[in-house]
Amino acid sequence: MEAFFSQSVICYLSGAIPSNVSRYMTSSDISPVKRGKRKSFSYQDTRKLVKHFGYKGLVPKKKVQVFFNFKGGTGKTSVCYHISSFFALCGFNVLVVDCDPQAHLSYSWGFDIYDDYKTLYDVIVNHVPFEEAVVEVCEGVHCLPSNLSLTRLELPLNQMPNRERVFGKLISPIKDKYDFIFIDTNPTISTINRNVTLASDELNVVCETQPYSLRGLEILIDEILHLSEVMDMQISYKIIPNKYESKTATSQEALGKLRLDYKNHLMNSVIRKCEDVNVAAKRMLPVFFWGNKNSNAFEDFCDLGKEMIENSTSQGTFYNTNNQ
Numbered sequence: 550m551e552a553f554f555s556q557s558v559i560c561y562l563s564g565a566i567p568s569n570v571s572r573y574m575t576s577s578d579i580s581p582v583k584r585g586k587r588k589s590f591s592y593q594d595t596r597k598l599v600k601h602f603g604y605k606g607l608v609p610k611k612k613v614q615v616f617f618n619f620k621g622g623t624g625k626t627s628v629c630y631h632i633s634s635f636f637a638l639c640g641f642n643v644l645v646v647d648c649d650p651q652a653h654l655s656y657s658w659g660f661d662i663y664d665d666y667k668t669l670y671d672v673i674v675n676h677v678p679f680e681e682a683v684v685e686v687c688e689g690v691h692c693l694p695s696n697l698s699l700t701r702l703e704l705p706l707n708q709m710p711n712r713e714r715v716f717g718k719l720i721s722p723i724k725d726k727y728d729f730i731f732i733d734t735n736p737t738i739s740t741i742n743r744n745v746t747l748a749s750d751e752l753n754v755v756c757e758t759q760p761y762s763l764r765g766l767e768i769l770i771d772e773i774l775h776l777s778e779v780m781d782m783q784i785s786y787k788i789i790p791n792k793y794e795s796k797t798a799t800s801q802e803a804l805g806k807l808r809l810d811y812k813n814h815l816m817n818s819v820i821r822k823c824e825d826v827n828v829a830a831k832r833m834l835p836v837f838f839w840g841n842k843n844s845n846a847f848e849d850f851c852d853l854g855k856e857m858i859e860n861s862t863s864q865g866t867f868y869n870t871n872n873q
């Protein structure tokens with residue numbers, strides 16, 4: 550991908566001290582590119598530097614991460630998009646799977662509905678091997694895109710033996726190829742969503758900080774607990790508060806209630822409502838690639854990404870503490 554990052558962004562993403570980055574450069578094959586008066590780093594070198602200073606040696610523990618809510622418009626796709634790009638920038642290799650026939654995540658990663666590509670429908674129904682359907686969209690990010698074919702998936706899936714475990718079986722042989730697998734879902738309680746939920750190591754419920762969303766969340770959590778019971782397995786879930794508006798009483802109250810009712814499941818990071826999320830969708834480029842690091846979206850997705858890395862990898866601490 551043709552994108553450039555400043556040293557200060559690299560320090561921000563990785564927690565590195567600028568002098569250490571400069572010192573490291575003298576002993577490595579990484580050198581800055583001069584663009585006008587400013588020195589920047591290519592996307593590939595940025596991945597190497599951010600990984601070296603922030604996330605070296607971390608072992609993925611919760612590999613399969615699903616973004617879910619059966620309410621539409623809560624930000625599932627936006628969060629999945631920014632988090633997958635954040636993880637890739639931190640040097641991880643990720644696979645993103647689009648399970649929503651609306652295909653917004655696929656568009657964001659550069660697919661066009663008129664393109665000829667394979668989807669999860671082809672993988673499940675036509676037995677196209679997963680590896681053949683997956684496309685590399687940039688270094689560190691592979692994508693299984695979607696399109697309207699997914700609207701035809703439910704019927705054949707429902708007729709398959711062990712229908713709730715089909716997706717889990719399909720991804721099990723490719724899990725080793727990726728550090729993380731991020732899955733965007735459609736807002737329904739469908740068999741495909743039950744499939745990805747059961748295959749997940751973490752179910753990330755993206756929730757708006759609004760009264761209706763909180764009511765919907767209660768039902769959703771009941772549904773997750775019910776599925777856990779029926780399938781006799783533990784489903785680990787986290788709640789990501791999105792579209793927070795610090796100036797409105799309803800948003801403040803909703804966040805307060807989330808903190809009270811879901812203490813053990815609520816992420817500490819809160820994604821504020823920010824126009825840059827819409828701009829990223831329009832530009833088809835994650836905010837890290839063009840945004841100012843003082844932008845709320847840049848800051849919040851970075852905080853959330855770091856918290857998710859901390860929760861999903863072994864070794865406890867995500868910063869390389871000696872910063873060498």
Ligand SMILES: Nc1ncnc2c1ncn2[C@@H]1O[C@H](COP(=O)(O)OP(=O)(O)O)[C@@H](O)[C@H]1O
Binds near residue numbers: 620653791793821830
């Ligand atoms: N934190 C945010 N601030 C501002 N707009 C947001 C935020 N999160 C999502 N949006 C916008 O809300 C709309 C719905 O988001 P989307 O990610 O498509 O939700 P979902 O996938 O849950 O349907 C999109 O227009 C998106 O740009």
Ligand SMILES: [Mg+2]
Binds near residue numbers: 625626649653733734
């Ligand atoms: Mg969506």
